[in-house]
Each structure stands twice: as C-alpha cells, then as structure tokens.
Amino acid sequence: MTRRLRRLPGYLFLGFAALASVFPLYYMAVSATNTSQDVLASRLIPGSNLMANFESLVTQQPLWSSVWHSTVIAVSTTVLAVVITSIAGYGFEVYHTRAKDRLMGFLLLAVMIPFAATMIPLFRLFADLGMVNSPLAVILPAISTPFLILLFRQASRSFPREIIEAARLDGLKELAIFARIYLPTMRPTFAAAAVITFMTAWNNFLWPKVILISNEYQTLPILLSNIRAGYVTDYGMLMLAVLIASLPAMVIFLILQRSFAEGITGAIK
Amino acid sequence: MTTFRKFTAGAAVLTLAAALSACSSSSSGGGDDTSGSSSSASGGGTLSVWCWDPNFNIYAMQAAEKIYQQDHPDFSLDITEVSWDDLQTNLTTLAQSNQLDQLPDIFLMQNNAYQKNVVNYPDLFSDYTDSGVDFSQFPDSVVAYSTVDGVNYGLPFDNGTAIQAVRTDILADAGYTVDDFTDITWDQFITLGEDVLAKTGQPMLTGQAGSTDLIMMMLQSAGASLFDDAGNPTITDNDALNAAIDVYTRLVKSGVLVEVNSWDEYINTIVNSNTAGVINGVWISASIQSAPDQSGLWAVTNLPKLDGVAGATNYSANGGSSWAISSNADYALAADFLNSTFAGSTELYDTILPASGALANWIPAGQSAVYAEPQEFYGGQAIYALVVDFATKVPSNNTGVYYYEARDAVGVAITAILNGTDPSAALEEAQQTVEFAMGG
Amino acid sequence: MPAEVGATPSTSPGKTSRRRSRPPSTSTGLERRRSLTGWTFLIPASLVILLMSFWPMIQAAILSLQTGRGRDLSFADPLWLNYQRMLDDEILKQTLTTTFIYLIIQVPIMLGMALILANLLNDPNLRFKGLWRTAIFLPSAVGLVSYALVFRTMFATDGLVNDIGMALGFLDSPVNWLGQTWSARMVIILGLLWRWTGYNMIFYLAGLQTIERSTLEAAKIDGAGPAKTFWYVTIPQLKPMILLTAIMSTNGTLQLFDESYNLTNGGPGNTSMTISHYLYNVSFRNSPNFGYAAAISYVILILVAILAAAQIKIGDTRD
Structure with missing residues (x-):
C-alpha cells in the first residue's frame, strides 16, 4: 500500500508529461482530417476532410518522390554516421592519449558555429567538386558530427576496461574486440545515435534546400516549405503533410526503443 | 557476425548513394543544359x-x-x-x-x-x-x-494594388453601404469604424501585430517612403510617416483595428467572419474567397487617404x-x-x-471583357476592372536598398509606441538602427 | 546513511582506478601500436569534420575581417572593425540577452525533467513502459514548421490555452500570449521544453542501460529511498551523459533559430528574437552583410566554447 503510494507522484509526473507531449500531436492529427477553415478555427474533433486533403496533397505536390528522397538520404546518413562515429568514439576513449583528447576538443569547435556562417564556403566546396544537386552532397557533411563521436566516447567510459584486456589476452584483434564485444553491449547507445541521426537527417532543411537547387531530389521539409509559400495556405492539407512527414521518425523510434530497454549486464556476463 | 552485417549494410548504403548520385549526374546533366x-x-x-x-x-x-x-x-x-x-x-x-x-x-x-x-x-x-x-x-x-x-x-x-474589401452585410447592420467607405479620409474612416464597432461589435480591420504593411501602404498612398532620393533613411522628420503612425495608433486604441499575432490568425479573422473589412494587396482576395459561405457578402473599394499630408491619394500597393x-x-x-x-x-x-x-x-x-465581368463573390461588382483602374493611380515611391531594415525598425517602433513610448523617441531609435545597419 | 550510500559507487574499486590511470603499460611497443590502431579508428570521422566543417570555418574567419555589401568585399581597416562594430549594435545586445534568458531558464529545467523521466522509465516494475516512453519521445519527431504552427494556434488570443484557462478559472480575461515580451518568451521556452525533453531523455535512457543494476540494488539494500538512490547512485554514473547533453543543449540554445523564426518571428518588437535569427536576417533578409554576419557567428562560437569548457571542467572527472 505505502509502496504504491510512494509510486504515485512518479506516475502522476509521467502521466502529465505524456499528456502534454501527445496533446499537440492529437491536435495535429485531428487537423489533418479537417478543412482549412476549421483548422484555423481550432476545431478539436475529427472531421471528414481527410481524403480531400490527401487528394489535394498528392495532386499538388510530389509527395511520394519526396518521401523516397528523404528516406534514401536519411537512411544512408544514419547507417554511415553510426558506423564511422562509433569506431571513432571507441578509438578516442579506449586508446585515449593526450593528443587524442585535444583533437576531440578541437573537433567539438566545429559544431559551435552557426551554419548560416559556413554555408556559403561549404556550397563553394561542393560546387567545385561538381556535386551541386547531388544527394551525396547532403549525406556527406552529416555522416560525422562531433556530438555523435562524443556520444560514443562518453558511453564507452562505462564500458569495463577489464573486458578489453581479457579479450586481448584471448588473442582477439583490436577491430574484432570492437565488433564482437563492444558493439553488442552498446546497443542502447547505437539505438540512441541512430534515432537522433535519422531525425536530424530527416528534418534537415536549410542545407538540402541550398545544395539541391533543382527540385529533382526534393525532400519532405522542402515540400512543407513550398506548401506554405502561396497566398492561400490549405491548412488541412498542410497538417496532413506534416503528419506524414512526422511518422517515419516515430516509427524508427518505435522499432529501436526495444534496445533502450535492454540492460547490458546480461550481455557482458 | 554483427560487424560483418554492419559493414555489409554500410557498403550497401555507399553503393546505393553512389548509384543515386550517378543517376543524378546523368539526369542533372540534362538539367544543367536547361539552366545552362x-x-x-x-x-x-x-x-x-x-x-x-x-x-x-x-x-x-x-x-x-x-x-x-x-x-x-x-x-x-x-x-x-x-x-x-x-x-x-x-x-x-x-x-x-x-x-x-x-x-x-x-x-x-x-x-x-x-x-x-x-x-x-x-x-x-x-x-x-x-x-x-x-x-x-x-x-x-x-x-x-x-x-x-x-x-x-x-x-x-x-x-499588388491595394484594396479595401468590406463585408456589406455587417456594414448594413450598422446602417452603412460600401459607398460610405469610398473616397474618404482616415479621420472619417475611424469615425465610421467606431460606429460600426459600437453597433455590431465587429472591428473594421485586422492586422498582424508588429507588421508594418498598413503603415507602408499609407506611406505609398502619399508617394512617401522611409528613404529620400539619395537613399538616406527618413524615419524622423517624415510627415507622412508621422501621420500614418498617428492613424495606426488611433485605429488600434479605438479597437477599429484588431491586432493578431500571426499570418494564420490574420487569415482566420477574415475567413471566420471576425472582421468587417480588410485592407491589403488585391491578392488577399484569394484568401477572402477561401470562405465560400461568404459569397456575395463582400465589396471592394479604394483606401482612405491621409489627412493633411501633401500628395495624399486613395490608392496604394502592397507586395x-x-x-x-x-x-x-x-x-x-x-x-x-x-x-x-x-x-x-x-x-x-x-x-x-x-x-x-x-x-x-x-x-x-x-x-478585356473578362475584366469587366461581374464577380458573384463580390455581390456582382466588376472588381477586376476596378482594381486595374486603381493601379494606374498608385503613386510611385522609393523602396530602397535597406527596405527590410527600415521596415523592421519601424515595426519595432510601432510596438513600442503602442506600449506607451513617445513616438518621436521611438522613431529616433528606429532611424539610428537603420543608420547603424547601413554603416558597416 | 546518506553518506554511506553516496560512498557506494565512488569507492567501488574498479571504477575509480580505471578512470584515473591508464592500464599499466606492459611494453611501450605494444602501447604505441595500440595508440596507432586508435588513430586509424578515429581518422575517417575526423577527416570528414575537418574538411566539411573546418575548411568553411576558416573561410568564415577570413570573411569576418572583411566589410562591404554583396560580393564587393575588402579587408576592413582596422581588421577587427566588424567585431568593434558589435559594441554599438543594439539589436545584437537585445538578441544576446534574450538568448541567454532562454539558456538559463530552459536548459536546466529540460535536463532535470529528462533525467527524472528517464529514471522513472528505467524502473523495472513500471507498467506500460513502452507507452510512456513513446508518448514522451514523439514530440521530437515533429517537424519544426508544424510545431510552431500548432503552438501559435494554441496560444492565440482566442486559442485553446485561453479557453481552458478561463474555463478553469485561472484567467479572468484572454491573455495575448504572443503579443507581450515575457509571455512570448515563455511560449518559446514551453515549445522548447515540449520538443526537446524527450530527445534528451533518450540519451539518459541509453546511459542508464550501461549502469550496472547491482549498484542500484546495493543502494536499496543499504536502505536508500528512490530519491537518494537517484541522487547519489544514478546521477554520478550518468555524469558523462549529462555532460554531453548539457554541452549539446547549450550549443543548441545559443544557435536557436527555428523557434524564434517560426513561432514568434522575433516579436513583439524583436524582444523574443535570438542571435541566430538576427544572424540570418543580416545574411539573407537584410541587405546582405556577410562580413559582419561571420563576425557575429564567431562570437557565438566563442561563447559556446567558453561555456562548454566550463561544463567540461565541472563535469568531466576522468583527467
């Protein structure tokens, strides 16, 4: 009884946080089924305009090709980023020397400058490489970020060094230790890294807009930006587009969240 | 095992990305030609x-x-x-x-x-x-x-010719027609607007807080702007601007103009019948007509003109x-x-x-005959011919290279003035902001 | 008793010694070879960053010493003119103040809430775990444009928040939330909390999985309540992750753009505008002044670097 009561504040806080989190999403979902006029009047009950909104969306905008481009770019970015930054983070921590620590600190400076300031030199760089309008120009700058490296480095700190030593005594090569021993135990970290990289890549707007000048590889955030550009915005259609654009990141989280729940203790022993 | 899977996946992605960019370069080769x-x-x-x-x-x-x-x-x-x-x-x-x-x-x-x-x-x-x-x-x-x-x-x-669009049904409730709002001055407009507000509870205008659209329209209607011919900012000592700000302040204080906070809210007040009128570029017509239930209830006329300002007219433009x-x-x-x-x-x-x-x-x-056709949405008025006629009467003005800086500074000044700051002090600060921006 | 509980994790022998000293070097040759292996591990990621970020940053640094409009740029006289100019920039001062207000209020609340939520979700006896976790994370999946739209509508003068507030009796008359300086800032802060708390929670959830359950059990056996276990056992072990999120959030807040641009458009009268929003205006909305914009961005870089260094100094226990 008392134990239950003690849990009550926790449940209340969780319930409050969950409700507050979900409510605006409910509003968004309901709006996707309403007419533009109803959305503006903050109607909170589902309407019957979903199919009409969908109809206008697919006839006015290249929805499916945008979904496809966003998917290819976000998935490629995520896989590449997780592979190269996890090795780097492991390298920084497990083999850490003063020089490597300094390099890490130096690399961190790279994210501390607003993108608006470096965008034009970056554009010039890719233009010189002949990569304007290439999806690779969107993927490459995003596959290595100091934060991801730092995430893996920070997470590696709690990885027991004794295990590495033991593996070395067993005669395992360094890369094999990383792959066979470290990798499986760090699943929650990999899941977190994948979720955030995917989300960042999926919602990335400014750089893709600038480098993908022709609409050949138009992504979803660019589509959303175009919907709002006219004299008359169809808010029902906009909310539906937003809903569709939000779904994949949610799905990725649903898939990967099992990894967050897995303890590592079992894996180590 | 896991590594192997990871790295094959990585390799697969690289191949995919490379393939994608390969087909990009071949097809954007064609694209380059068109823009080349x-x-x-x-x-x-x-x-x-x-x-x-x-x-x-x-x-x-x-x-x-x-x-x-x-x-x-x-x-x-x-x-x-x-x-x-x-x-x-x-x-x-x-x-x-x-x-x-x-x-x-x-x-x-x-x-x-x-x-x-x-x-x-x-x-x-x-x-x-x-x-x-x-x-x-x-x-x-x-x-x-x-x-x-x-x-x-x-x-x-x-x-971008500016129009005044009014709800004839709401005006009728207050005992007015669109003619009462045609060829008038802002002083007359405020008097009429206060009466409409008292009788129907509806404001005559809606506007985004901090937006200078209406002020800029008033300025252009007198051929004035925020810069002189040499491109220097003229935010202080600008008769037309002083008059426009005075009108705007009175509009807000009297409730004849209701301020909202965003474009979405602005459109909402129009399509959900929370205003008796709107002043903007003629393109606002597309938004007005997005409320089909209001068909036949709108009419279009020219703008009020500034009182006591040299060169003032009833015509302007926005956008x-x-x-x-x-x-x-x-x-x-x-x-x-x-x-x-x-x-x-x-x-x-x-x-x-x-x-x-x-x-x-x-x-x-x-x-063309198409322009002279009566528009059902506007109660049978031939609004397009009317607006094309308005367009020929709009005075020219000087937008200026630092248009956005000046417009934003005036927007900040208006917010301050409505919150009680002395207008001349607020405009002095706006002038300095623009001069600073031009200085670098 | 709290003292004992507090002592439990930090005196656990393996951990501290592991942190403080390197593995004993059996042979320097082996050491060197391993260090070399380390370098090969981190070189690909580092090279990408050096090329894609530092090269443009060097260009921006050069640009910050130049003045002129459009592409007609020349080196300033004196060279630091753009930096000197900032001292007289009232909008810059205003946006800098506003940004720091966001930083000081929002980041601690957000990280605190994320920590508590992650800790609650990590309780093995909690019911409907997946449901809570998903619900709290979902906001981070929503695009910025749409969330700004939803928040703007909710906080409109005739919007939902006022309706609810008046129905429940909290408010006597509708509040013009987005039309007043402090309430507009508060809406931005609420928006940030809504959008980013679940995001930070993910890092803590991942971090919590690497904490050995046995330390928590030990604390329980020692008779520590959940609050004490959280404070004295969980938090110290999460320190590396807390440090990471703190640096990330500081950086994110000092570069905050979308919320200011989409939610309030900087209003009323620039009072909710962030530095990055101002930087964007200087570059793309106003008559472009890229030299000055680059100088402002270096000020942001320096501020983030100082704050990050301070956080590392306080929070990084390894060296």
Whole structure:
C-alpha cells in the first residue's frame, strides 16, 4: 500500500508529461482530417476532410518522390554516421592519449558555429567538386558530427576496461574486440545515435534546400516549405503533410526503443 | 557476425548513394543544359524558371508556356517550385559563392526585394534594355520597384494594388453601404469604424501585430517612403510617416483595428467572419474567397487617404512581384517568351484571371471583357476592372536598398509606441538602427 | 546513511582506478601500436569534420575581417572593425540577452525533467513502459514548421490555452500570449521544453542501460529511498551523459533559430528574437552583410566554447 503510494507522484509526473507531449500531436492529427477553415478555427474533433486533403496533397505536390528522397538520404546518413562515429568514439576513449583528447576538443569547435556562417564556403566546396544537386552532397557533411563521436566516447567510459584486456589476452584483434564485444553491449547507445541521426537527417532543411537547387531530389521539409509559400495556405492539407512527414521518425523510434530497454549486464556476463 | 552485417549494410548504403548520385549526374546533366548558358542550340529550347505558389505564379507560367507553344511547338518550360524565402536564400548563396551558372533563365522576385538584390548582386540579372518589352504599358509605380538607375530589371506580374474589401452585410447592420467607405479620409474612416464597432461589435480591420504593411501602404498612398532620393533613411522628420503612425495608433486604441499575432490568425479573422473589412494587396482576395459561405457578402473599394499630408491619394500597393531574367539566361529566348506572353498576350491574362485570380499589371489586359465581368463573390461588382483602374493611380515611391531594415525598425517602433513610448523617441531609435545597419 | 550510500559507487574499486590511470603499460611497443590502431579508428570521422566543417570555418574567419555589401568585399581597416562594430549594435545586445534568458531558464529545467523521466522509465516494475516512453519521445519527431504552427494556434488570443484557462478559472480575461515580451518568451521556452525533453531523455535512457543494476540494488539494500538512490547512485554514473547533453543543449540554445523564426518571428518588437535569427536576417533578409554576419557567428562560437569548457571542467572527472 505505502509502496504504491510512494509510486504515485512518479506516475502522476509521467502521466502529465505524456499528456502534454501527445496533446499537440492529437491536435495535429485531428487537423489533418479537417478543412482549412476549421483548422484555423481550432476545431478539436475529427472531421471528414481527410481524403480531400490527401487528394489535394498528392495532386499538388510530389509527395511520394519526396518521401523516397528523404528516406534514401536519411537512411544512408544514419547507417554511415553510426558506423564511422562509433569506431571513432571507441578509438578516442579506449586508446585515449593526450593528443587524442585535444583533437576531440578541437573537433567539438566545429559544431559551435552557426551554419548560416559556413554555408556559403561549404556550397563553394561542393560546387567545385561538381556535386551541386547531388544527394551525396547532403549525406556527406552529416555522416560525422562531433556530438555523435562524443556520444560514443562518453558511453564507452562505462564500458569495463577489464573486458578489453581479457579479450586481448584471448588473442582477439583490436577491430574484432570492437565488433564482437563492444558493439553488442552498446546497443542502447547505437539505438540512441541512430534515432537522433535519422531525425536530424530527416528534418534537415536549410542545407538540402541550398545544395539541391533543382527540385529533382526534393525532400519532405522542402515540400512543407513550398506548401506554405502561396497566398492561400490549405491548412488541412498542410497538417496532413506534416503528419506524414512526422511518422517515419516515430516509427524508427518505435522499432529501436526495444534496445533502450535492454540492460547490458546480461550481455557482458 | 554483427560487424560483418554492419559493414555489409554500410557498403550497401555507399553503393546505393553512389548509384543515386550517378543517376543524378546523368539526369542533372540534362538539367544543367536547361539552366545552362547555351540552351538555344536546339532551336526551340527550354527555359528554366524558379517561382512559388502552384495555384498562382506556377499556374500562370504554365498557361504562358501553352500560349507560347502555339507559335513555338518545340518550346517548353522547366519550372521549379521554390518558396520566396528559399529563393532569396538560393540567390544569395549563388551570388555570394559566385556560382552563377546554376541560375535558372527566369525567376520571380518580390517587388520589395528588387532594389536590394540588384544593387548588391547586379550580376544575378540581365536587364530588359534589349528585350523589346514596352514598359509604358505598365503602371509607373509598379515599374519603379524593379528599375535601378533608369534600367529595367523586372517585368511586373503579380499585382499588388491595394484594396479595401468590406463585408456589406455587417456594414448594413450598422446602417452603412460600401459607398460610405469610398473616397474618404482616415479621420472619417475611424469615425465610421467606431460606429460600426459600437453597433455590431465587429472591428473594421485586422492586422498582424508588429507588421508594418498598413503603415507602408499609407506611406505609398502619399508617394512617401522611409528613404529620400539619395537613399538616406527618413524615419524622423517624415510627415507622412508621422501621420500614418498617428492613424495606426488611433485605429488600434479605438479597437477599429484588431491586432493578431500571426499570418494564420490574420487569415482566420477574415475567413471566420471576425472582421468587417480588410485592407491589403488585391491578392488577399484569394484568401477572402477561401470562405465560400461568404459569397456575395463582400465589396471592394479604394483606401482612405491621409489627412493633411501633401500628395495624399486613395490608392496604394502592397507586395506584388516581377519576373527577372537571370544573367545566365538564354536571353533572346527568355525575352521573347516574356514579351509575347506577360507583356503582350491578352489571352494569357484572360485565362489566368478567372482560374487563379492573378490580376494583370499589363494595362492593355484590363480592357478585356473578362475584366469587366461581374464577380458573384463580390455581390456582382466588376472588381477586376476596378482594381486595374486603381493601379494606374498608385503613386510611385522609393523602396530602397535597406527596405527590410527600415521596415523592421519601424515595426519595432510601432510596438513600442503602442506600449506607451513617445513616438518621436521611438522613431529616433528606429532611424539610428537603420543608420547603424547601413554603416558597416 | 546518506553518506554511506553516496560512498557506494565512488569507492567501488574498479571504477575509480580505471578512470584515473591508464592500464599499466606492459611494453611501450605494444602501447604505441595500440595508440596507432586508435588513430586509424578515429581518422575517417575526423577527416570528414575537418574538411566539411573546418575548411568553411576558416573561410568564415577570413570573411569576418572583411566589410562591404554583396560580393564587393575588402579587408576592413582596422581588421577587427566588424567585431568593434558589435559594441554599438543594439539589436545584437537585445538578441544576446534574450538568448541567454532562454539558456538559463530552459536548459536546466529540460535536463532535470529528462533525467527524472528517464529514471522513472528505467524502473523495472513500471507498467506500460513502452507507452510512456513513446508518448514522451514523439514530440521530437515533429517537424519544426508544424510545431510552431500548432503552438501559435494554441496560444492565440482566442486559442485553446485561453479557453481552458478561463474555463478553469485561472484567467479572468484572454491573455495575448504572443503579443507581450515575457509571455512570448515563455511560449518559446514551453515549445522548447515540449520538443526537446524527450530527445534528451533518450540519451539518459541509453546511459542508464550501461549502469550496472547491482549498484542500484546495493543502494536499496543499504536502505536508500528512490530519491537518494537517484541522487547519489544514478546521477554520478550518468555524469558523462549529462555532460554531453548539457554541452549539446547549450550549443543548441545559443544557435536557436527555428523557434524564434517560426513561432514568434522575433516579436513583439524583436524582444523574443535570438542571435541566430538576427544572424540570418543580416545574411539573407537584410541587405546582405556577410562580413559582419561571420563576425557575429564567431562570437557565438566563442561563447559556446567558453561555456562548454566550463561544463567540461565541472563535469568531466576522468583527467
């Protein structure tokens, strides 16, 4: 009884946080089924305009090709980023020397400058490489970020060094230790890294807009930006587009969240 | 095992990305040609265009394409949809990184941004000197936006002529008609508005807080602006601005104008019948008509004019945009295409007006029968002919290279004034802000 | 008793010694070879960053010493003119103040809430775990444009928040939330909390999985309540992750753009505008002044670097 009561504040806080989190999403979902006029009047009950909104969306905008481009770019970015930054983070921590620590600190400076300031030199760089309008120009700058490296480095700190030593005594090569021993135990970290990289890549707007000048590889955030550009915005259609654009990141989280729940203790022993 | 899977996945992705970019380079090779410099090699040719709004500008371009194809069967357009903000970012990026070969042949530009872009990045544009376009067939005030040192850089398209649209049903409840709001001054407007508010509870106007749209319209209606002819800011000692701010303050304080916080809310007050009227560029008509239940209840008239200001009129403009030919264009083709459509085809304007509400700036189009047709939504008024007539009476003014800085500074000043700051102090600060921005 | 509980994790022998000293070097040759292996591990990621970020940053540094409009730029006289100019920039001062207000209020609340939520979700006996976790994470999946739209509508004068507030009796008359300086800032802060708390929670959830359950059990056996276990056992072990999120959030807040641009558009009267929003205006909205914009961005870089260094100094226990 008392134990239950003690849990009550926790449940209340969780319930409050969950409700507050979900409510605006409910509003968004309901709006996707309403007419533009109803959305503006903050109607909170589902309407019957979903199919009409969908109809206008697919006839006015290249929805499916945008979904496809966003998917290819976000998935490629995520896989590449997780592979190269996890090795780097492991390298920084497990083999850490003063020089490597300094390099890490130096690399961190790279994210501390607003993108608006470096965008034009970056554009010039890719233009010189002949990569304007290439999806690779969107993927490459995003596959290595100091934060991801730092995430893996920070997470590696709690990885027991004794295990590495033991593996070395067993005669395992360094890369094999990383792959066979470290990798499986760090699943929650990999899941977190994948979720955030995917989300960042999926919602990335400014750089893709600038480098993908022709609409050949138009992504979803660019589509959303175009919907709002006219004299008359169809808010029902906009909310539906937003809903569709939000779904994949949610799905990725649903898939990967099992990894967050897995303890590592079992894996180590 | 896991590593193996991971790395195969990685390799697969790399291959995929490489394949994607390979097909990109092959197909954008074609794309490059269209936006490249020598597309006329094939005779008919393709022109690439950047503009926004599928229901409006893009629709108009497609209609123009069809008309030009009647005489040039090999001609086609390659239209890229870009919102104005993004288009400006792209132009700035290309100009700043000197990658002008990525420019399309034609792009659309907001009239208010013309001076800034032409003066800062002249090499983005080709001028219209050799285009054959007769600019005397466009209202002077509209041509002035895209004219720098006497040279034309834009072909006016989207009409920004200001209108006052009123709800005749609400006015009738207060015992008025649209005629009572025609050819009046702002003093008269406020008196009438207070009466309408008292009798019906409805404000006469809605506006975004901190937005200077209405102030800028009042300024232009008297041929005034925030800069003198030499380009120096004239925010202090500006009679028209002082009068406009005085009117605006009274409008807000009396409740005749209700301020909302965003564009969405602004549109909401209109389509959900929370205002008896609206003053804006004629393009606001598209939003007004998005509430079909209000059909027949609207009427259009001219604006109130400023009292006691030299050169004050009942006519003004807000926004609008013009077609620019880029420095990277197939100039001969682009000029001929624009000259035979947007500056020479009544058929084009007759097509796009009923379908999209895109109103011509090209004066000859206004004489067409389509413009004289009564509009059911506006209670049978022939509003398009009316607005084309308004357009010829709008005074020209000087937008200025530092238009956005000045407009934003005045917006900050208005917010301060409405919160009780002394107007002359607030405007002095705005003047300093603009002078600072111009100083670097 | 709290003292004992507090002592439990930090005196656990393996951990501290592991942190403080390197593995004993059996042979320097082996050491060197391993260090070399380390370098090969981190070189690909580092090269990408050096090329894609530092090269443009060097260009921006050069740009910050130049003045002029458009592409017509020349080196300033004196060279630091753009930096000197900032001292007289009232809008810059205003936006800098506003940004720091966001930083000081929002980041601690957000990280605290994320920590508590992650800890609650890590309770093995909690019911409907997946449901809570998903619900709280979902906001981070929503695009910025749409969330700004939803928040703007909710906080409109005739919007939902006022309706509810008046129905429940908290408010006597509708509040113009977005029309007043402090309430507009508060809406931005609420928006940030809504959007980013679940995001930070993910890092803590991942971090919590690497904490050995046995230390928590030990604390329980020692008779520590959940609050004490959280404070004295969980938090110290999560320190590396807390440090990471703190640096990330500081950086994110000092570069905050979308909320200011989409939610309030900087209003009323620039009072909710962030530095990055101002930087964007200087570059793309106003008559472009890229030299000055680059100088402002270096000020942001320096501020983030100082704050990050301070956080590392306080929070990084390894060296």
